[in-house]
Amino acid sequence: MEVGTVVFYLIALLVVASAAMVAFSHNIIYSAFSLLGTFAGVAGIYVFLGADFVAAVQLLIYVGGILVLILFAVMLTHRITDVQITNRSAGVVPGLIIVGLLFWLLYETITTTPWAKAKEIAYAATSAKIGDQFLQSYLLPFELASIVLLAALIGAVVLARKEMKG
Amino acid sequence: MQAPIEYYLVLSAVLFAIGVAGVVIRRDVIVILMSIELMLNAVNLTFIAFSRFMGSVEGQVIVFFVMTVAAAEAVVGLAIVISVFRFRQTLDPRDMQLLKW
Numbered sequence: 001m002e003v004g005t006v007v008f009y010l011i012a013l014l015v016v017a018s019a020a021m022v023a024f025s026h027n028i029i030y031s032a033f034s035l036l037g038t039f040a041g042v043a044g045i046y047v048f049l050g051a052d053f054v055a056a057v058q059l060l061i062y063v064g065g066i067l068v069l070i071l072f073a074v075m076l077t078h079r080i081t082d083v084q085i086t087n088r089s090a091g092v093v094p095g096l097i098i099v100g101l102l103f104w105l106l107y108e109t110i111t112t113t114p115w116a117k118a119k120e121i122a123y124a125a126t127s128a129k130i131g132d133q134f135l136q137s138y139l140l141p142f143e144l145a146s147i148v149l150l151a152a153l154i155g156a157v158v159l160a161r162k163e164m165k166g
Numbered sequence: 167m168q169a170p171i172e173y174y175l176v177l178s179a180v181l182f183a184i185g186v187a188g189v190v191i192r193r194d195v196i197v198i199l200m201s202i203e204l205m206l207n208a209v210n211l212t213f214i215a216f217s218r219f220m221g222s223v224e225g226q227v228i229v230f231f232v233m234t235v236a237a238a239e240a241v242v243g244l245a246i247v248i249s250v251f252r253f254r255q256t257l258d259p260r261d262m263q264l265l266k267w
Contacts, residue, residue, distance in 0.1 A: 004169075005169065008169055008173065012173075012177050015177065015181060016177070016180055016181065016184070019180075019181055019184045019185070019204050020184055022184075022188065022197075022200050022201065022204060023184050023185065023187055023188030023191075023192065023197070023200075023201055023204070024187075024188070024191075028194065028196060028197065031197055031200060032196075032200070035200055035203070038181075038204060038207065039207070042181075042207050042210070042211060045174065045177070045211060045214075046211075046214055048169075049174065049214050049215060049217075049218040050218055051214050051217070051218065051226055051229075053226070054210075054214060054226050054229055054230075057230070057233065058210075058233075061233050061237060062203075062207075062233075062236075065237060066203060066236065066237060066240045069240055069241065069244055070196065070199070070200060070203075070240065070244065072244075073196055073244040073247060073248060074196055076248055076251075077196065077247065077248060077251045077257060078257075091190070091191060092191055095187060095190035095191040096187065096191070098186070098190060099183050099186050099187040099190065102182075102183055102186055103179060103180070103183040106179035106182070106183070107176065107179060110172055110175040110176055110179060111172065111176075115170075115171050115172065115219070116219070116220075126223060126226060129223040130223055130226055130227060130230075133223060133224065133227045134227065134230075138227055141231060145230075145231055145234040148234060148235065148238050149234060149237070149238060151238070152237070152238035152239075152241045152242050153241070155241075155242050155245065156241045156242055156244075156245040157245075159242070159245035159246055159248075159249050160245040160248050160249055
C-alpha cells in the first residue's frame with residue numbers, strides 16, 4: 001500500500017473511533033473531548049481533498065470555537081461528581097435498527113452509483129477562488145450569514161443571562 | 167495518489183450514521199447537540215469530496231455556510247440548554263416539555 005492510503009486509513013480510523021466515543025461514551029467529559037479528535041481528523045481529510053483553506057477554517061471554527069463552547073456548557077451544567085448518572089441512554093435496540101437501515105441505504109447508494117472518474121487536478125491554494133465566489137455569485141448569502149451570526153449572538157446573550165427582577 | 171470518491175463518501179456515511187445513533191439513542195441534550203455537529207461534519211465532508219472530484223470550488227463555498235449555521239445552532243442551542251438547566255436542573259429531553267400542552 002502507498003503511504004497516502006495508509007495515512008488516509010489512519011485518519012479515517014481516528015475520525016470514526018472518536019465519533020463513536022462522542023455518541024456512546026457514558027462520561028460526558030470524554031464525549032466532549034473526543035469531539036476534538038473528530039474535528040481534527042475531518043480537517044485532515046479536507047487536506048487530503050486539497051481544500052486547504054476549509055481545513056484551516058475547520059480547525060479555527062470547530063476546534064477553537066464550537067468545541068470550547070460545548071466544553072463550557074458541559075462544565076456549567078454537570079457536576080463533575082455525577083457525570084455518570086446524568087448521561088443515560090434509552091431505546092437502544094429500535095434506535096440501532098433505524099441507524100442500521102439508514103447506513104445500509106447510504107452504503108448501497110454510494111456503492112451502486114457509477115461515479116465519474118476523478119479529474120486529475122494539481123493541488124493549488126483555493127482561498128483566492130473562494131474569495132472570488134463569496135464576493136461575486138454568493139454575495140447575498142454571505143451577507144445573510146453575517147446577519148444570522150449577529151442574531152445568534154444576541155439570542156444567546158438574551159437566553160443565557162440571569163433574569164433581572166424589577 | 168488520489169483515493170476514489172467512494173472512500174470519502176463511505177467515511178462520511180459512517181460519521182453520519184454515528185451522529186444519527188447519538189441523537190436517537192442518547193438522553194442528554196448536550197450529547198444530542200454534539201451528535202448534530204457530527205452529522206453536519208459528515209455533510210461537509212461530502213460537499214468537499216464532490217467539490218474535489220468535480221473540479222469546482224462551489225462545494226467549499228457551501229461548506230462555509232453550513233459552518234455558519236452550525237456555529238449559530240451550537241450557540242443558541244447551548245444557551246437554551248443552560249437556561250433550562252438553571253430552572254429545571256435537568257438535561258433529559260423528556261423533562262423539557264414546556265411548549266407542549
